[in-house]
Amino acid sequence: MPRDTAIRSPEEVLHEVFGHGGFRGRQAEVVHHVVAGGSGLVLMPTGGGKSLCFQVPALCRPGLAIVVSxxxxxxxxxxxxxxQQGVAAAALHSELEEEERRAVWRDILSGQLKLLYVSPERLSMEGMLERMGSRSVALxxxxxAHCISQWGHHFRPEYRALTLLHGQFPEVPxxxxxxxxxxxxxxxxRxxxxxxxxxxxxxxxxxPNIHLAAAPRESERQQLRAFLRRVDGTGIIYCGTRNKAEATAxxxxxxxxxxxxxxAGMxxxxxxxxxxxxxxxxxxxxxxxxxxxxxxxxPDVRFVAHLALPQGPEGWYQEIGRAGRDGLPAKALLLYGAGDIALSRHRIAESPAGQEQKRIERARLDAxxxxxxxxxxxxxxxxxxxxxxxxxxxxxxxxxxxPPRLVDATVAAQKLISAAVRTGSRFGLGHLVDVLRGRMTDKVAQFGHDRLPTFGKGKEVAEGTWKDIARQLVAEGALDVAVENFGELVPTESARPLLRGERAFMLRESSFQPRAAREDRVAPPSDDPVFGAxxxxxxxxxxxxxxxxxxxxHDQTLAEIASRHPRSLDDLRDVPGVGESKLxxxxxxxxxxLESTPA
Structure with missing residues (x-):
């Protein structure tokens, strides 16, 4: 689209170039403001039509529009x-061949381009802005834009070069x-x-078209399989590590x-x-x-799942927003564990960032x-x-x-915190549950924990419920997890009001039920060939x-293994009674x- 193309109204451009009958939401307000030469900040959700807010003005105003991406x-x-829409657009980036780069510059200097996409690094190098002085800049x-702020969840220092734009191009929106x-x-x-x-x-x-769901990560692969049975089409599963991404795929x-x-490691x-x-x-x-x-x-991503807790709401919102951009129903699932919370807190504490930055990051994590x-x-x-x-x-x-119903689980929370304190804050949840449930394991006998006042005082609480209680206590900051060691549960100062009965601990009723009502273990099958093997x-x-x-x-553990039929060590790790040592x-x-025995 040459430089001397007749100027058209935003509505004409929207219809003739992009094929839309009208603007949505605040698009029209933004577009007319920018076409008139105004600057501003646009906050719109993913899929809300942000691109049109600069693409339409770029085609209405004379000169070259520069888009930083x-x-x-x-x-x-x-x-x-x-x-595809007949707009003369190009990009300058590091992966272009030299001849391609020269061709883009020829189009820039000849006035053939209307939109040029560049990275912030590219915009600030090679005297690029100075070279732009030879032609008109539309906007x-x-x-x-959140990448420019150190408080943003994707801070990129290269964006700071953009602070020079107003000084060098004061009349350009x-x-x-x-x-x-x-x-x-x-x-x-701003x-x-x-x-x-x-x-x-x-x-x-x-x-509103994205259904939101979150659940404790108890048996990750089973939970993910169940989720995938309820969705159809293309999706994204966000994993906490590179190895996890490869293993999940x-x-x-x-x-x-x-x-x-x-x-990034590929x-x-x-x-x-x-x-x-x-x-x-x-x-x-x-x-x-x-x-x-x-x-x-x-536009047709139908689901986004997270297998670990994101660092804050901004990142999570942006990632789940990649689903359902076409406005059709989509689903988002978050699976999380107490270890995610504790690990994030430790990373923040150990980071070289200043105290103010750490405070912001802690607030984001808490949210x-x-x-x-x-x-x-x-x-x-x-x-x-x-x-x-x-x-x-x-x-x-x-x-x-x-909707969940909440019940008062303060006594159970006090028992778990007390068990952690009385065992010296040196043991993980599995051992504490053994103590509370009165199991005479080798470790319990070795440390004499059968003689503690808390031994056997939690028999009425199901094993899965203890996990729910521990996770929520970690979430509330009453327990910490020593992630640098072996996952020991360590009570914090925030546990004191709970222990003294100064505040209540509420838990979902579905989690906190007597053992007889919520027996989440599998009865040993007498005629199951896998259990027999x-x-x-x-x-x-x-x-x-x-x-x-x-x-x-125990027979109970073998019954769980036979019931779940795990296919990998990761699956087997999720079975109650299988610790790291036995794994x-x-x-x-x-x-x-399991592989040699037909189910």
Missing amino acids: PLIALMEDQVAALR FAIDE RVALTATADGRTVEDI RLLDLQDAPVFRSSFDR EWLRSDGHEALAFH DTAAKREAHRRFARGEQVIMCATIAFGMGIDR MVAIAESATCRRRTLLRCFGEDLEKDCGACDVCTN LREWRREEARKQQVPAYVIF NRYGAAVLSV
């Missing part, structure tokens, strides 16, 4: 889409756009980009799914191929770290924990993090569709070691028995 894949996707659009920014981040963006006197165009962050493929891995060609398959519309499940997803434009543990409308809890209040419960989250293996193993069979595994010692043999 953090990712090459995002630039290429938007350039390809614009070219600057700073996409993913600057429009900053983001889908995730809390109050402090918003003010930081200060750094000299937008204090410019309006903030804030849209509702609500995405591998076992999903073994389950018959088309799954890909994506993380070579460039593999990452580009995975992204290409996802972007071109294949029905795949992308198992990824947070390295994947910023700027994803695919994320509140969302995960919420016993009221989960969407209302999430939106409050962005300064938005729903008038009523959403009706589209797991808490709304299946496991017992035979255990008998032979006990004979070799000259020990009682039950010290290897390392017997895991391979147990899996071998």
Whole structure:
């Protein structure tokens, strides 16, 4: 589209170029403001149409519009889409061949381009801004603007170079756009980009088409399988580590799914191929770290799952927002554990950041924990993090569709904290539950913990319930987890009011029920061939070691293994009664028995 193309109205451009009959929400307000030469900050949810807020003004104003974008894949996707619509657009980035780079510059200097996408690093190097002085600049659009703020969840120091724009191009409008920014981040963006006197165009962050759900991570693969049975189509599963992403993709493929891995440690060609398959519309499940997803434009992502607790609401909101951009129903699932909370707290404490930054990060983590543990409308809890209040419960989250009843579990919480204190804060949850349930294990006998006042005082509470209590106590900060050692539970100062009875501890009724009402163990099956084979293996193993069979595994544990039929060591680790020591010692043999015995 040449430079001298006749200027058209925003509505004409919207219809003729983009094929839309009208603007949505606050788009029209933003577009007319920028076309008139105004600057501003645009806060819109993922899928809310932020791109049109600068693309339409770019085609209405004379000159070249420069769009700052953090990712090459995002630039290429938007350039390809614009070219499909007949718009002269290009991108300058590090992966261009020299001849391609020269061609882009020829189009820039000749006035053939209308939109140029660049990274913040590229914009500030090679005297690029000075070279732009030879032609008219229509506007600057700073996409993913939260990256400029150290309070933002994706802070990128390279974005700080953009603070020079106002000084060098004082007459050129600057429009900053983001889908995730809390109050402090918003003010930081405005200060750094000299937008204090410019309006903030804030849209509702609500995405009512996305059903929100969260659950404690108890048997991860079983929970994920159950979730995948309720969804259909393409999705993203966010994993906490690179190894986890690869392992998750591998076992999903073994389950018959088309799954890909994506993380920063992969070579460039593999990452580009995975992204290409996802972007071109294949029905795949992308198992990824947070390295994947910023700027994803695919509209038909039907679900997003997280297998670990995100660091804060902003990151979680942005990631789940990649589902359902077409406005059709989509689902989001969060699986989390007490260890996630404790590990995040330790990372914050040990980071080299200043105390103010650590305080902000702790507040974000606490807000994320509140969302995960919420016993009221989960969407209302999430939106409050962005300064938005729903008038009523959403009706589209797991808490709304299946409201929990809360019961007073203060006595049980006191028993668990007391058990941790009386054992010297040197043991993990498994051992504390053994003490509370009155199990005479080797470790209990070794340390004389059968003589403690708490021994056997928690028989009426099911094992799964103790896990629920511990996780919530960690979430509330009454217990800490020594993640640098072996996961010992350590009471904190916040536990004192609980122990003294100065405050109550409330738990979901579904979790806190008497053992008879919530017996989450499996009865030993007398005629199950898998259970029989496991017992035979255990008998032979006990004979070799000259020990009682039950010290290897109880019947109850073998029954759980036979019922769950784990396929890997990770699956086996989730079975009650299988600790790390026994997993390392017997895991391979147990899996071998399962593989050789028909269910």
